[in-house]
Amino acid sequence: MEKESDSNASGRGALAEFKNAVTNLYDQVSSQVTSLIPDLGFGREFPRHELRVEDDGYRVMVELPGFERGETDVSVVGRNLTVSGQRARFEPPEGGRMLRSERPSGDFELNVRLPSEVDAVTVVAQMRDGVLDVRLPGSKGARGRSIDVEEGSETQHDEPGAQADG
């Protein structure tokens, strides 16, 4: 049983690598014409993410439903942002019977190639509503760093009428 899960894990790793290669390619294209490209339907891609080019740098949103702050590793080296973690397979309570099991689980590693280098020291990451929001101000100094994920208390959606969770 253990052996099987090991080989599964390495198979997943290779698949993840391939997926990342594809999504990175997608990133490079989509960063030019973000608003023109609809969902290309990568379907089971996990985690789904978006790279935005903003006035003061880059912003990467990564969908990580169920994750709390501190449950993912975020690091930036030069032009590469890496987000990795693990999502446990959902187990029903005792006496429960699974009728459907679609939500992805297992190890994941997302690599996003940024259009240019950023200063890792100024990178800020927040987790809110199952979305990791990484802000990477553009800079020429490229130092590698591991990023602490902050609590999502700051309001990002500050358009009128937006309500805070409660």
Next chain:
Amino acid sequence: MDRIDKDELREAQQSEATREQREARARRRRYVRPPVDIYSTGSEMVVLADMPGVQKSDLDVTVERDELVIEAVAAGRAEEESTLPWGYYRRFKLKTAFDRERISAALENGIARITLPKAASEQARKVKVD
């Protein structure tokens, strides 16, 4: 005179309504079907749906006849023209009877949890054999 005004008003209202419908349809095209885990116990069925980016107040769960509908907008994405899903939508046909009054929904860290208590008639019972 009066009548023309009314007609004009009606026309304006109609085009406003169709514009809103069109926009709503366009928004929904950017929705995705959230993946779910569903489990059942003797007394209830629970649906867990991955809906990252959804705030509590935006989760909409309805049960009508034998259909469960889950719909939610992901905050801010339509406005920002995001390439991520603008929302989530999924329908399920319910095969067993549930106690509608006690169906509940919660949302935590982008995961919706919908609990459907089974109707008394559907609950698993242990039959005592004499």
